Amino acid sequence: MRFIEVKGRSTVGEVALTTNEYKTAERLKQDYWLYVVFNCASTPEVHPIEDPVR
Numbered sequence: 168m169r170f171i172e173v174k175g176r177s178t179v180g181e182v183a184l185t186t187n188e189y190k191t192a193e194r195l196k197q198d199y200w201l202y203v204v205f206n207c208a209s210t211p212e213v214h215p216i217e218d219p220v221r
Contacts (some may be wrong), residue, residue, distance in 0.1 A: 200215055
């Protein structure tokens with residue numbers, strides 16, 4: 168099973184997990200994935216990150 172959090176930016180920039188997202192990522196480890204999408208306003212680029220707390 169995979170738990171996925173998606174963060175998007177219209178261009179490229181920093182993303183951050185909320186406190187609750189961070190705690191969930193700590194608990195679920197490799198089952199928690201962060202998908203960061205850059206350039207949503209033009210040509211989206213998806214960057215999957217397994218276990219983002221690691």
